Amino acid sequence: MNRLAVIVARLAWRNLWRNYRRTLIMISAVTVGAWAIIFMTALMRGMVNDMVRDGIESLPGHVQAHNPGFRDDPSVASLLSSGDAEIAARLDGAGLRAWATRVNVPAVVSSERATRGVTLIGIDPLGERGLSFLADAMADGRALRDADDDGLVLGRKLLAELETEVGKRVVVMSQDPANEIVDRGFRVGGGFDTGLDQLEEAMVFTGKHAAQALLGIEGRVTELAVLGNDFRAVDGLVAQVRALLPEDTEVLPWYELDRYIGAMLDVMDGFVLVWIVVIFIALSFGVVNTLVMAIFERTREIGLMLALGMRPSGILLQVVCESLILLAIGLALGTGLAWATVLPLRGGIDISSVARGMEMFGAGSTLYPELLWRDVRLAVGVVLLLGFVASLPPAWRASRYRPVEALTRSA
């Protein structure tokens, strides 16, 4: 058996190069196809990962816990049933990578010139390390120091719209749990720059204790955010956090908190497969054509082999082997080429000319292609599998030749 395989493979290899022009053309076609599949997939992956990262950063956190009413009524009335201290007692020592509690309420910020509706987020900057984008996005002034910090950090876009700047005072208005309007003057401590206007306009940060004091909810929070190790695998983390918290707490992964990004990731996975199959079909006609021609040219030879006692299965194997070798060479070259194209683009592709459009997608203005081993394996696997299937009919026909007829047929 093993010897037969070696002979078949060697025959297939030699047959391929009998008509080197044809083989070279087909290898080029497969190479272009494989390159297109992998390169395009790397670009799309890069874009989606960027979106997911931005999305998770603006939530932020891989898993969040809320009062079950919070998503419908994201206000100070939907506090977590457990206070800050209780949550800390429950989560400490559970081995979580990072977690933080926040106060997250709708509010209005007014300068002397303008007023804007925003989300006021009270944070503990020490707990947010690694969780929130804020520390890395600081552009002006200073970052928040600790939970007692009562400075306000605003997006640059919002600072411009309010016509205010670091060091000036603004007024924040919101409501307490009894729906009394509460307000307080804050000094602008810093400005952050995320590149996404939507984030910069919508979010305003201050120390958690300052926010709690303003709202009259000392020791209470609206949100718990937990960071996992990998955003692609958070289900275990969800279960772990759920087990640690009281039953009346809603614990959700990021892809349910932000349905858009969750949907994007799924659609992209499906799209990668569709793209591979479409390219394969476009290629398959050429591959099958090549096989049909190769078999046609060798009709007499195949007849002779059969007459000399080679089994039909040997012929079948040889033809399929020929097609798979062809595809494998093309796939290897295409993957190498894709890798060589992606490598110099590692630093990112500047797509700022369509930045506002990409913002509609939720993506930034630089595209970082991401060549995933998983996608390469998928592409190679799908193409080889379908290639095998596509080359079966011609191979089958060749193996069914009647030796005498085939021998006497004029080429």
Added chain:
Amino acid sequence: MTGLGLRLAWRNLWRHPRRTVLTLAAIAFSNVLLVFMISLQVGTYGLMIDNSLQALTGHLQVQADGWLDDHRLQQVVPDGAALAADLRAGLGLAAVSQRAVAHALLSSEERSYGAQLLGVDPEREPLVSSLPGLLRDGRWLANGGAAEIVLGSALARNLRVAPGDRVTLLGSARDGSFAASITTVAGVFDSGIAGIDRGIAMLPFDYFGETFAMRGAAHQVVIVTPALEHVPEYEWRAEALLPASANLVVLDWDVLQPGLKQAIRADIGSAFFVYAVLVVLVAFSVLNTQLMSVLERTKEFGIHLALGISPGRLGNIVLTESALLGGLGLLLGMLLGAAVTAWFGVRGFAYPGMEELAASFNLPAVFYPQLNLVSVTAGPGVVFVFTLLAALYPALRLHWLEPVAAMRAA
């Protein structure tokens, strides 16, 4: 090319029916895909632009220079109602209406949220915006300056109010003073656009003006033209109608919503890559077929050359074969492509999981591809050209064929 050459080419094509059919299938497959995808794009872009603009933006807006970037209450169009009337008369369009814009805290009995308030002309606003037609509860604003407000659906839900309930506005007025007022909810609109439903409220222009001390000033005069292609013409006509003294500008939808065209450009860019790859793969297929068919006829071509037929003429026959092959693929692809597209055009095309994505571009979950001359011919036309280019090398090879050597070829 003579009739004889054509007949020869046709017969040559069918010497290997299987090969020809496979090559045809490759061409037709790409063409069907191209027709369908381009039709889908054409339909989607139009819809995306219309849906995005009709909610609030309109086709053109007159604004104070700088308002677009800064959104300051003080950057106004003085006497907005009068300018809107002038533009209506001057442009001969009914769909012109002024708006004033401010941000404020809205408080109901139970909740408080910040929102963007639009002071609109109750009579004219339905002509420039789709929101008045999308009321889910209650009614549209009454003509005049009554103290009433229409809220987006998510905003109404967050505030826990329904038509008839009272809402308090708190903000700062144009002159820097404190703006406060109590108003009644008249209706609730549901546009399906998250940002609008969550953050927009509309109130009568005159009432807005009293509350925010606008003294008749507006922030935008919205113009909707009969069709997108008329926008440039109306833009310069509107510019000519502006009062010379005021610091006003006319902005078109591309400036007002720059993301829209760029999103389309980004999409066209990636689609172009897909198309190019398809076309190149087809070209390889045709190149392979034609090269094979020329190589296996080396002997025959040698005899032809020896008999005195010029290489050019032989090359013409080879090119004609390709043209026939490409032409058949073109016809087949266009017919099948149009059929597939027409079917989806009636039934609609949906991709699982697409709803959330589509919604962020103001698109419905089901797409209806649009057939037109361009979408049917553009892709197949390019494929045809590449089919001919692919046959160039096999055809040119004939020129350096040695008759004697060729005749001896196996």
